[in-house]
Amino acid sequence: MGRQLGILAMYWAEGKLEELSFFRRLCIYGRKLGLEVLVFTPDDVDDSKESIHALTYSHSDGKWIRKWSALPPLIYDRCRYRGADNYRKITSFRNKYKNVDYLSRPLANKWTVYEVLSEQEGIRPYLPFTVRYQSLKDLSQMLKKYPIVYMKPKNGTGGRGIVRLQRLGSSQIVWMEGRDPSRRILPQQKIHIRQIPAKLSSWKLEELYLVQQGIPLALKDGRVHDFRMLVQKDGSGEWQVTGCAGRIGPRLSVTSNLHGGGTAVPMEILLRNRFGTEEKVREIKKDAYALGLRVVKQLESKFGALCEAGIDLAIDPKGDIWLLEVNPKPSREVFRRIGETANYRKAHLRPLEYALWKLKRRKPEEETSGMDE
Ligand SMILES: Nc1ncnc2c1ncn2[C@@H]1O[C@H](COP(=O)(O)OP(=O)(O)O)[C@@H](O)[C@H]1O
Ligand SMILES: [Mg+2]
Incomplete structure (x- = not known):
């Protein structure tokens, strides 16, 4: 061949x-x-x-x-x-x-990605406010601004080591819950934020952690949800949104990752349940798709070659869209789980078609003859 x-x-x-x-x-x-x-x-x-x-x-x-x-x-x-x-x-x-x-080069850690994305005016309003954890002061300041705050490691994946703090009134007492670095559920506990550094003393907060504005994502039954969008280059080297699916976290989880027990649901069903009108659903979808394309183009221009990205998006009760995370090596499993077989197939074909397009454009002297045995 x-x-x-x-x-x-x-x-x-x-x-x-x-x-x-x-x-x-x-x-x-x-x-x-x-x-x-x-x-x-x-x-x-x-x-x-x-x-x-x-x-x-x-x-x-x-x-x-x-x-x-x-x-x-x-x-x-x-x-x-x-x-x-x-x-x-x-x-x-x-x-x-x-x-x-x-086809793709590695992306930087979550903090550098955040910085690069916030350089773009068309993306900045979609980013939850984020700081690096330097001391307890950062937590207390973030909690003054936002009733929910997430702490996450800048190199984490799959919902590992993610903690949600929920302010109780205006005090520094919070509900703390999340997942430890091995992804085990940390049961909810009431805690003074002063106790957090000692509680999480082995987590290297200063070295690894980001503190982020929390987006309220609880559904009526209390479970959290968000969306995973797959953006890929096609067989003409153009960026396309392949699809987007909702994910609902298991009970007592503050993360929705499928590997952490989350369930996949079609995007439209989730949005229709929450926002009712078709028009609002269409508007949100259009806005989210356009954001996805802006994000991959911005990342590609700063970090070099990229052929696809899995973008985690949150949509708050008002219908505003927030970008939680960008994954440079996304899985395609959500589409299989919700039975979108055409999108599942497309998600596999696109990197191959893009690869062919790239190979055909190479100069002849760069083509290797292949020494099959
Ligand atoms: N700022 C936030 N507000 C609300 N939920 C969040 C926030 N950040 C993360 N989450 C929840 O935690 C999950 C994992 O966070 P993410 O930043 O995607 O890290 P990971 O690389 O571990 O997947 C998200 O899919 C979402 O369910
Ligand atoms: Mg994620």
């Missing part, structure tokens, strides 16, 4: 790869498009030959097979942070093979 896309992955346990079923779909769809998808980790690279011992899914045999191949000219990097050892390997791979092109 002519054109190849490498998927840079990571072993998370003895020989086990993350996201294998996602990669399997990419192999199958890729084949239909005339793109060979080769999954590999830094451990599968033979530096002396610049070749990789890759995994590829053989549809006809219904199984994964290993094959040697030249290093593909374009890479879809799906590595998430999994400890210092893995990180070192990935960084050394990225530094060694500078001539390789990537």
Whole structure:
């Protein structure tokens, strides 16, 4: 097969790869498009030959097979942070093979992303006010301004280490609840904010934490919710919103992440339930989609290549939209969970179609012939 896309992955346990079923779909769809998808980790690279011992899914045999191949000219990097050892390997791979092109480059931490997004006037009004945690004073000042405040680690994922503080009247007594760094639920407790640094003493608040205006997101039954939007480049290199879905957190959770037990729901159903009129729903959706596109363009202009992003959005009781977080390596699972099969498919196809478009535009001398065995 002519054109190849490498998927840079990571072993998370003895020989086990993350996201294998996602990669399997990419192999199958890729084949239909005339793109060979080769999954590999830094451990599968033979530096002396610049070749990789890759995994590829053989549809006809219904199984994964290993094959040697030249290093593909374009890479879809799906590595998430999994400890210092893995990180070192990935960084050394990225530094060694500078001539390789990537669909996306890593984004910065949540604080830097916040700073870069707030530079853009069309985005700033959508950002919950955020500061870095430097001392208890930051908490007390934020709680004077906002009845709900979230604390979250700037490198966190999946709702780990996230705490919600809810002011009780005007005092410094708050309801504190959330998830610890292993994502276990911290039961609600009434606490004076002075006690928080000691309570969370192992969490490295000064080094890692942001303090953010909390958006009221409780539904009638008390569960919290938000939205996950997937924005991707298409087969002409243009940004498109692939879809957006609601997520409802489990009972007693202040986060809605699917990995933390959240449930996915179609966006329209959630919005219609909350806001009633079709017109309001349409207006919110239009505004949210336009915001999503502005966000990826701004990030791409500051951090370099990006092919997709999963954007966490909150919509408050007035219908105002807030941007909570941007994920550069989003999952596509929400669409499967709500039965939007066309969007689920599109979410897999788009990075492949975009990769093909990029490969076709490369100068001929950059094309590798591919040394399949
Ligand atoms: N400022 C906020 N107001 C209300 N809810 C929030 C806020 N920040 C985070 N959340 C809740 O916590 C979840 C996880 O936060 P997020 O910033 O996306 O971090 P993570 O990287 O862990 O997913 C969100 O999906 C949302 O449910
Ligand atoms: Mg998130």
